[in-house]
Amino acid sequence: MRSAAALYVGGLLGPFGAGVVASMLPELGTTFGISQSTAATSLTAYLVPFALFMLVSGTLGERWGPMRTLRAAYAGYAVVAVLAVIAPWFWLFQASRGLQGVANAFTTPLLLTKLASVTPNERLGRTLGLYGAVQSIGQTSAPLIGGLAAEGSWRWAFAGLAAVATALTASPLPPDEHVPDRPPRLRDAWRPVVMWSGFVMFLAWACLAGLPFLVAFRVDDAFSLGPGERGLVLTAFGIAGFVAARLAGTVSDRYGPRLAITLGLLLGAVAVGAIGVVGTLPLVVVAWAAGGVCGQLILVGINALVLGNGGGGGAISVVTALRFLGMSVSPAAFTALYHHSAALGFLVPGALLAVTTSLLAHRIFRSGTGPRARLRHSRG
Incomplete structure (x- = not known):
């Protein structure tokens, strides 16, 4: 039980470490003598190496041994978090952020595959839902805790990250069950079903979870909200995702990942499109919160499909990498489009979500995945 809890805590570390800088950008600018826009690149410095290394980290981690890799990644995370604490120059701080992203790339896919390996197949969706809820906590709480730390010194936030990573390095973890007959190969993960699943995740995160910046523009332009009020509106996505995570897992377990993904894409299309056309702030908040629920349905459904169909660390690593790459292309x-027309800025990504359902989803489900295929795999 304690070892399983350590897996969930490890899942919180990644999104927390990525988002902790969001509310301390002015303080970073003051410390290093840079503009806030330059300070904001500390988020990109984390996410780009994280997503790129994720393309291969799951396969490499399985080759080296999942638990050995996890402990090494936690230890490395602790070291580079300390580097952020003591960095006297911004370039060194940026280097530490990039290395934090690399370390996290070697934890996320292995945590998911380890949870899948210790969970009965009929409860996989609920387990992944709980994992998603923990990640939502990390994503939602990071700006708040980072901001509170920055009231004294922003460096305290990274000292806390180093302490948590150190504790995880020494925590009990489930042992590796067996050694594979042959070392996993990178090309093993690049199967058609994995690539189609990753493509769906890429588009879903580009058109849904990657839109907080656009929602901030919308509530500023339409309702003249200040930065604190905008931040409060944006938390609706993460809070709703946390609350709905168990429901998303239950839908996936009871009715199949296919239904969870389809509901997430279609309802997400409606929610995103509504943000651009409704005229009252409460409706915008409700629509954005509904997007958080849809994001959990898509995330749990895709992960359950890949892991439930025998996909290992390499497969889930590729899908997760495409998820964050999709998030990174959303602003560009x-x-x-939003500055040309606020309505089109949200209606176009909403339409893309709807089109994704009809054009791509059937390819995944015709590729031998889903509940029946998963049952065949478990019997085989």
Whole structure:
């Protein structure tokens, strides 16, 4: 039980470490003598190496031994978090952020595959839902705790991250069950079903979870909200995702990942499109919160499909990498469109979510995945 709890805590570390800088950008600028826009690149410095290394980290971690890799990644995370604490120059701070992203790339896919290996197949969705809820806590609480730390010194936030990573390095973890007959190969993960699943995740995160910046533009332009009020509106996505995580897992277990993904994409299309056309702030908040629920349905459903169909660390690693790459392209894809027309800025990504359902989802489900295929795999 304690070892399983350590897996969930490890899942919180990644999104927390990524988002902790969001509320301390002015303080980073003051410390290093840089503009806030330059300070904001500390988020990109984390996410880009994280997503790129994720393409191969799951396979490499399985080759080296999942638990050995997890402990090494936690230890490395602790060291580079300390580097952020003591960094006297911004370039060194940025280097530490990039290395934090690399370390996290070697934890996320292995945590998911380890949870899948210790969970009965009929409860996989609920387990992944709980994991998603923990990640939502990390994503939602990071700006708050980072901001509170920055009231004294932003460096305290990274000292706390180093302490948590050190504790995880020494925590009990489930042992590796067996040694594979042959070392996993990178190309083993690049199967058609994995690539189609990753493509769906890429588009879903580009058009849904990657839109907080666009929602901030919308509530500022339409309702003249200040930064604190905008931040409060944005938390609706993460809070709703946390509350709905268990429901998403239950839908996936009871009715199949296919239904969970389809509901997430279609309802997400409605929610995203509504943000651009409704005229009252409460409706915008409700629509954005509904997007958080849809994000959990998509995330749990895709992960359950890949892991339940025998996909290991390499497969889930590729899907997760495409998820965050989709999130990273969202500003470039939709900012200019929004400035041309606020309504189109949200209606276009909403339409893409709907089109994704009809054009891509059937390819995944015809590829031998889903509950029946999963049952065949478990019997085989």
